[in-house]
Amino acid sequence: MNPPSTIAIDGPAASGKTTLALALARHLGYLYFDTGVMYRAVTLAALKRGIDINDDDAVSSTARTISVDVLPPTVDDGRPCTVLLDGEDVTWAIREPEIDAQVSIPSMYRGVREALTIIQRQIAARGEVVMVGRDIGTVVLPDADLKIYLDASVEERARRRWEENHLHGTDGSLEAVLDAMKNRDKLDSERDIAPLRPADDAVVIDNTNLSIPEVIEQVIQLIEGR
Ligand code: CDP
Numbered sequence: 001m002n003p004p005s006t007i008a009i010d011g012p013a014a015s016g017k018t019t020l021a022l023a024l025a026r027h028l029g030y031l032y033f034d035t036g037v038m039y040r041a042v043t044l045a046a047l048k049r050g051i052d053i054n055d056d057d058a059v060s061s062t063a064r065t066i067s068v069d070v071l072p073p074t075v076d077d078g079r080p081c082t083v084l085l086d087g088e089d090v091t092w093a094i095r096e097p098e099i100d101a102q103v104s105i106p107s108m109y110r111g112v113r114e115a116l117t118i119i120q121r122q123i124a125a126r127g128e129v130v131m132v133g134r135d136i137g138t139v140v141l142p143d144a145d146l147k148i149y150l151d152a153s154v155e156e157r158a159r160r161r162w163e164e165n166h167l168h169g170t171d172g173s174l175e176a177v178l179d180a181m182k183n184r185d186k187l188d189s190e191r192d193i194a195p196l197r198p199a200d201d202a203v204v205i206d207n208t209n210l211s212i213p214e215v216i217e218q219v220i221q222l223i224e225g226r
Helices: 017-028 036-048 056-065 097-102 110-124 136-140 154-167 174-190 212-224
Strands: 006-010 031-034 068-071 082-085 129-133 146-151 203-206
Touching (some): 006 017, 006 136, 017 031, 017 129, 017 146, 031 110, 036 056, 036 068, 036 082, 036 097, 097 174, 110 129, 110 136
Parallel strands (some): 006 146, 031 129, 146 203
C-alpha cells in the first residue's frame, strides 16, 4: 500500500467531515487540520473588534493581522483540536450560533481567502495531512493525493448539528438550525471565489444513510486498494 500523503476532504456543513478526517488522521498517523476554524476565527476576531462584517477591506485586514493557532486538543472535553486566537482559547466560542450565522460572509472576501490559503498551503507542504474544508480539493490543494467530497441531505445534516449543539448546551430549535444551514449552503456554493463544489477528481460519498463506521471503512478500503 502506498498511502496518499495529502488528503482533502470537502463538503457542506455537518456532513461528517470532521469525524471522517479525525479517524483517517489517527489511522494513518497524520495531522488533522480543519480549515473551517480559521474562517470562524476571523469572524470572531472581526466581531470582537467591532468591525462591520460587511466591510470587506476591514475584515480582510483583520485576517492578515490576527494569529490563529490550531493545536492537538489541550483539554479533554470532546474537542477535535484546540484553536487559539491571538493566544486565547476560542475553541468553543467559534462554534456559537452567532458565528455559524455570520461565517459565510468573511468567507466570500478575496483578501480573507488569500490570507488563509497561504497558511493552509504551508501546513500541507509538510505532507501527511488530512485537510478539511470547502475548497481544499478545488483551490487550496488541487494536486492532493486523495480527494473526498462528503455529502448528506440538508435535513440529516441539520439534525446532526442540532444534536451536537444540545450536547454543548446551546439552545435553539431544529427549524432554526435547518434554516441557518440552508442559508450557509447557499452562500458557500454560490459565492464567486472558491465556491463549495466537488473537484472533478473527487470521490463523492453521500452518507445520509450510512453510519460513521461505514463511511470510515469505505474510505480506508479506498486507500488500501490504491
Ligand atoms: O463545521 P461546519 O461544517 O459547520 O463548518 P466549518 O467547516 O467550520 O466552516 C465554516 C464556514 O467557513 C463555512 O460555512 C464556509 O463559509 C467557510 N469555509 C470556507 O469558505 N472554506 C473552507 N475551506 C472552510 C470553511
